[in-house]
Amino acid sequence: MRILTAAQLRALDQATIRAEKITSGELMERAAKAFTKAFTRHFPDPERPVVVVCGTGNNGGDGLVVARRLKSRNYKVSVIQANIGTRSADNQDNFKRLKGQGIEVRQLTQGDPWPAIAPEAVVVDALFGTGLGRPVAGYWAELIDYLNALPNFRVAVDLPSGLSSDGPQEGPCVHADLTLCLGLPKLALFAPANTQLLGNWELVTFPLADPDRLHPEVGGGPAYQATLNDASELGGLLKKRYANDHKGTFGHAFLVAGAFGTMGAAVIAGRAVLRAGAGLLTCHIPRSGYEIMQISFPEAMCKVDTHRYHSTEIGDLGAYDSIGIGPGIGQEALTVEAVRSVLSRYERPMVIDADAINIIAAHPELLKLIPKNSLLTPHPKEFARLFGETEHDFARWQVQREVAKRNGLVIVLKTGFTSIATPGGELYFNPTGNPGMGTAGTGDALTGVLTGLLAQGYDPVTAARLGVYLHGLAGDLAAEELSQEFLLAEDVVSHLGQAYRKLRE
Numbered sequence: 001m002r003i004l005t006a007a008q009l010r011a012l013d014q015a016t017i018r019a020e021k022i023t024s025g026e027l028m029e030r031a032a033k034a035f036t037k038a039f040t041r042h043f044p045d046p047e048r049p050v051v052v053v054c055g056t057g058n059n060g061g062d063g064l065v066v067a068r069r070l071k072s073r074n075y076k077v078s079v080i081q082a083n084i085g086t087r088s089a090d091n092q093d094n095f096k097r098l099k100g101q102g103i104e105v106r107q108l109t110q111g112d113p114w115p116a117i118a119p120e121a122v123v124v125d126a127l128f129g130t131g132l133g134r135p136v137a138g139y140w141a142e143l144i145d146y147l148n149a150l151p152n153f154r155v156a157v158d159l160p161s162g163l164s165s166d167g168p169q170e171g172p173c174v175h176a177d178l179t180l181c182l183g184l185p186k187l188a189l190f191a192p193a194n195t196q197l198l199g200n201w202e203l204v205t206f207p208l209a210d211p212d213r214l215h216p217e218v219g220g221g222p223a224y225q226a227t228l229n230d231a232s233e234l235g236g237l238l239k240k241r242y243a244n245d246h247k248g249t250f251g252h253a254f255l256v257a258g259a260f261g262t263m264g265a266a267v268i269a270g271r272a273v274l275r276a277g278a279g280l281l282t283c284h285i286p287r288s289g290y291e292i293m294q295i296s297f298p299e300a301m302c303k304v305d306t307h308r309y310h311s312t313e314i315g316d317l318g319a320y321d322s323i324g325i326g327p328g329i330g331q332e333a334l335t336v337e338a339v340r341s342v343l344s345r346y347e348r349p350m351v352i353d354a355d356a357i358n359i360i361a362a363h364p365e366l367l368k369l370i371p372k373n374s375l376l377t378p379h380p381k382e383f384a385r386l387f388g389e390t391e392h393d394f395a396r397w398q399v400q401r402e403v404a405k406r407n408g409l410v411i412v413l414k415t416g417f418t419s420i421a422t423p424g425g426e427l428y429f430n431p432t433g434n435p436g437m438g439t440a441g442t443g444d445a446l447t448g449v450l451t452g453l454l455a456q457g458y459d460p461v462t463a464a465r466l467g468v469y470l471h472g473l474a475g476d477l478a479a480e481e482l483s484q485e486f487l488l489a490e491d492v493v494s495h496l497g498q499a500y501r502k503l504r505e
């Protein structure tokens, strides 16, 4: 699913109107109908009052339609009409259509005292959406502050009013508890900095023209800013397994992980390699980790380093279909040389994580040794160490894209909505995962999953998209069963089976 800019979304609306021979009012009706359906799912009790705060653009127009539709379902709904500017045509029409419906409408004009809102009411925020042209200021900014200070539950129509859809946040913004985003996702939904403003968000879909078919009109195509991975597409990318396949078919993965005190990272990552479906796994570990590995994970073969505590000399790499390197390896001088040697000798895409990333950050000349199309999986701090600090999320995505393209790498930036930048210049966002996965070892599990997918012959971009999705989905399924608080990395790994099953459905 494409992620469009506000301008592209406007063009897509027009393209939909032309292609389907509908009016803009009918499109607004579609959007508001879908919103109302989602809203009543969240708030099934029609006795709970709903106050829709509407602006004068089409976001406000949506709010007016929502009010009318909720009223027809017997909700106790009223409208606060903020007279911000000139009404859009569809706003005007829908304002007229409110007459005679028995909906209380309170007008709010600059300078008016703030309207009283009962604390139990759900506030529907329809002041501004994607048409925000500048930071909100003056009286309307104070209205946003007023709404934010209320104890009420706030539901944003499309976006929290005041949120910049395509760039860093400027100016005041409604703090939504729930955002029901209309049609297609906007980049702002994925920015970690916006988490508090958006609350939980959901996409509310309704029929819109396909932006890929209409991209000349929408100004998109390669210029679309990003794509949200969805199950329907990813499910189709899973490889089939055939009766005569055997462990050789599914690849032999090699993992360089663990050191004295961090052998858990090797165990978790190793399990994930095989649970993701690789046929064979060899782990390179320091001598002191040998018993730990063999006892806790008998399915793995071990190659033991000459050093007791660290990996220092890594032998022949020719036999392996994929390599994962980094979890728990530390940054000892001899380990740095071992990483350098692996990077310079292996010629296929590999997975580079954790300490291997920190080693590369400390020795930038290593970046050039990384085999083309390899996967780098930094979290934001590691990303900053590698590629420098950025001012905001949007700038970081830009850098992520540039460095992926320039270096021919797949860069997996691990955030709430992990982003994947490809050598081809695309940016994908992942929708699965939950805060319960912010616990030790889940990153090691991801390294394992990605290494396991590469071993099975998935191309690196598909491996990244699938691996991040499956890992997050396994975490979601585990959290559903066990709670987010309880979650351990091994629960994520042990739910990979269910995640595969669900994705195949």
Ligand SMILES: NC(=O)C1=CN([C@@H]2O[C@H](COP(=O)(O)OP(=O)(O)OC[C@H]3O[C@@H](n4cnc5c(N)ncnc54)[C@H](OP(=O)(O)O)[C@@H]3O)[C@@H](O)[C@H]2O)[C@@H](O)CC1
Pocket: 009, 013, 027, 028, 031, 055, 056, 057, 058, 059, 060, 061, 062, 084, 085, 086, 088, 127, 128, 129, 130, 131, 132, 133, 134, 135, 136, 137, 140, 157, 158, 159, 182, 183, 184, 208
């Ligand atoms: N396909 C879909 O998803 C569909 C989406 N739809 C909906 O349309 C929404 C976009 O509607 P929109 O373009 O009319 O813009 P909207 O956000 O209502 O604001 C514009 C108004 O605000 C004003 N204004 C702007 N900034 C301001 C400021 N800082 N301070 C004060 N005023 C400011 C601006 O005035 P102006 O800048 O012209 O002075 C204008 O009056 C979108 O979010 C979705 O809800 C559906 O209806 C159809 C299908």
Ligand SMILES: [K+]
Pocket: 059, 125, 126, 127, 128, 129, 156, 157, 158, 159, 160, 161
């Ligand atoms: K809004």
